[in-house]
Amino acid sequence: MAEKLQLKGLGQKEVDAFFNLINTRHEKIAEAPATPLQTKFPVNELMRKLHPISQALEVCEIIEHTPDVKTYVFKRTDGEPAYFRAGQYLSLVIPVANVTVTRPYSICSTPSETKNGIYKITVKRVDDGFISPFILDNWTVGTQITSSGPLGRFYYEPMRDAKTVIGVAGGSGITPFLSLAGAIRDGVEDANLILLYGSRTESDILFRDEFKAIEQACPKVKVVHVLSDSTSGDPTDGIEHGFITAELIQKYAPTDEPYSVFLCGPQQMYNFVDGELQKLGIIRKYIRHELFGEIKNPQNIPGYPEDHANQTYRMTVRNLGETTQVDCNANESILVALERAGIATPAHCRSGECGFCRSRLVTGDVFIPSDIEGRRLADIALGFIHPCCSYPLSDLEIIAPPR
Numbered sequence: 001m002a003e004k005l006q007l008k009g010l011g012q013k014e015v016d017a018f019f020n021l022i023n024t025r026h027e028k029i030a031e032a033p034a035t036p037l038q039t040k041f042p043v044n045e046l047m048r049k050l051h052p053i054s055q056a057l058e059v060c061e062i063i064e065h066t067p068d069v070k071t072y073v074f075k076r077t078d079g080e081p082a083y084f085r086a087g088q089y090l091s092l093v094i095p096v097a098n099v100t101v102t103r104p105y106s107i108c109s110t111p112s113e114t115k116n117g118i119y120k121i122t123v124k125r126v127d128d129g130f131i132s133p134f135i136l137d138n139w140t141v142g143t144q145i146t147s148s149g150p151l152g153r154f155y156y157e158p159m160r161d162a163k164t165v166i167g168v169a170g171g172s173g174i175t176p177f178l179s180l181a182g183a184i185r186d187g188v189e190d191a192n193l194i195l196l197y198g199s200r201t202e203s204d205i206l207f208r209d210e211f212k213a214i215e216q217a218c219p220k221v222k223v224v225h226v227l228s229d230s231t232s233g234d235p236t237d238g239i240e241h242g243f244i245t246a247e248l249i250q251k252y253a254p255t256d257e258p259y260s261v262f263l264c265g266p267q268q269m270y271n272f273v274d275g276e277l278q279k280l281g282i283i284r285k286y287i288r289h290e291l292f293g294e295i296k297n298p299q300n301i302p303g304y305p306e307d308h309a310n311q312t313y314r315m316t317v318r319n320l321g322e323t324t325q326v327d328c329n330a331n332e333s334i335l336v337a338l339e340r341a342g343i344a345t346p347a348h349c350r351s352g353e354c355g356f357c358r359s360r361l362v363t364g365d366v367f368i369p370s371d372i373e374g375r376r377l378a379d380i381a382l383g384f385i386h387p388c389c390s391y392p393l394s395d396l397e398i399i400a401p402p403r
């Protein structure tokens, strides 16, 4: 049989080798014991436990810092432990006002606490926000929700990051650093953390006592509060005034070794601190940004085309065999327009990174801020977009993924 077969580009030697391989394989199969195939795969089961796609959580405690800032302590309802890296987030699935939306919240507990099945997140009220007021005013002990497993890349990675991390935090962007500081204290991460935490006044500082306790227990963690609207305190109390400038970073950074800079806070803080970091000439791989969620006013982003702000466009959405017409405001992401219309769309990071909301743009134009362009080159070429960071510039037609 083999000698009669002719395959383009192959000689008789290659054809013989190919058939010998098949014969050998048949012999091995015939020799194999007739025991049933394995049906349990312990490694896969462990991986699913440690990295669940979704998990059911219940609020078991609420710590009220102020009426507008609360920490929610969740336990997994299946009682399982979970693994995460300090700095990761959970994407919470929140049904509110007849729509279901997702929001990413950094985990502020430590990996050690999470071995007991406990996660903590902190929610700060955003005055014109949609979700934070709902959570703060409605969630009580016993509230049950669904979340993703731990996600995100804002964690310390010794293969990539320098041994010393300068943390730059603003507002509620402090939460992943509380987790990282606790992980360093617990010996889970081997790094030094010098945290520059920007607040307006001392009363706006979150987790002051918690950080003080970590500093006292662990010399590898140092915290400096940088107050923009207050003159009280001085460096001997761990307080500086003004903004987190290049000079301030240099004052606390090591002089004899490279250091990484991790940033987490509002978009305006990134715009300012990134300019300061350029003055210091820090190489790109040592600068890490946590995602800051959706951009609220894309028209303020450099590159936004004129004459589109405040326009309303018509979007045709194809999803699970149905076609729906949706109004889409130029100031809002396409993801928000989908959620507002009650079209459940998978989403986790809401910042262009995770790719869960990936959709096909059939017709129309969108604005995508270059800072949060997270699409693969193939997706760009084939017309896929991430609705969480795409803003309409014309009427559109998209094919959205099912949740």
Ligand code: FES
Pocket: 346, 347, 348, 349, 350, 351, 352, 353, 354, 355, 356, 357, 358, 374, 386, 387, 388, 389
């Ligand atoms: S939700 Fe992550 S890329 Fe859109």
